[in-house]
Amino acid sequence: MDTLETRELRYFLAVAEELHFGRAAERLGMAQPPLSRAIQQLERRLGVLLLRRNRRGVSLTGAGEVLLHEGRAALDAATAAARRTRRAGGADAAGGPDGPGGPRNRLVLAVKAAAAHELLQKLLDAYAAEPDAAEIEVLPGGMCEQEEMLRDGRADVALMHAPFDSLAGFDSEELMSEGQIAVLPAGHPLAARRALSLAEVGDIPGLPLARWPRHGVYAPGPGPEVHDQIQLAQLIALGRTATVLPESARSWLWADHATVPVLDAPPVVTHIAWPAHSRSLPLAALIRTAVHL
Incomplete structure (x- = not known):
């Protein structure tokens, strides 16, 4: 049978992302034995092994990697369909109806x-x-x-x-x-430069580049992890980090910041x-x- 239920996908994705049945069960708010049985039933129904289980833990097979990627997309699509349908019918994204006469477009x-x-x-x-x-x-x-x-x-x-x-x-x-600009603390020696290169911005002593999350994961590096604009602005003003941003970012910068064009940064x-x-x-x-x- 080629049909997958959203419940099965949620169960599998939890295990595939945690690589641990106990943590996945806790995340799902259920006991571990029924979760293990559900994954085994899914494997039997699909006719493939999705997970390798041994004393060291759980790992994904090639088929499991495919289902992890495709399953995320499928659940996102199902969630997106529900949210957009509610909005089209006058209900907000959290599920609460606007009521009669509420906004329809x-x-x-x-x-x-x-x-x-x-x-x-x-x-x-x-x-x-x-x-x-x-x-x-x-x-x-x-x-x-x-x-x-x-x-x-x-x-x-x-x-x-x-x-x-x-x-x-x-x-x-x-x-x-x-184009892009380097954002530095005001008064930093490099703030007087007419232009910088990406290599120069990435190797400023005592001023490591800030790191943003991508899909919830921070790239490794010495710079501080930032998650919003205000936090970034304050860390730059305090002389703790620098960053490279589009030129339009000048509209929200502080007086404590300086900008220098980065000529070799991609548009x-x-x-x-x-x-x-x-x-x-x-x-x-x-x-x-x-x-x-």
Whole structure:
């Protein structure tokens, strides 16, 4: 049988991500024996071994790796379908109905906090002037979170930034391109430079580059782990870190910061992206407005 139930996928993904039946059972709020039986039944039904079990723990087989990747996408798609259906029917993403006469046309636009602020404001103003424009809820997030918001249905459309965000599986239109700048503590010796290279910014003594999470995981390195814009701004002002950001980030920087162009950094291209299968008329109107800008 080729059909998979969402319950089975949730069980398998918990074990595959934890690589431990006990931790997976705790995460799922269930006992370990029925979880083990459910995974064994799934393996028998699919006719493949998904997990290797031995004294050292649990590991994924090749088939298990495939189901981990495909299962995440399938659960995201199911969750996204439920969330977008609720919004289309006048219920919010948390499941609470707006009630009779509540908003029927609402689009959630995911954006990176403070990125391309001027473009976003122009887009919102231009779209609001369109006849029958939908209500736009702006959903700010951190670095690389917009992709996940779009995939799991928290957002209907997103402003995403290549090369940082993956556009795989989405339709998109390019809106603008900009260079990048190094953001340093004001008064730092390098702040007087006319330009820097990526190599120079990445090797400043006592000023390691800040690290952002991608899909919840921080890359290794000596720099501090940051999770939001305010934290990053404060650490730079205190002389604890530096970063490289698109030029449009100048709009939210503090007087305690200095910026220097990074000439060999790749351009940051802002796209408006949406699910490839979408047939939403309000979304189509928003995209037309963005492209006309």
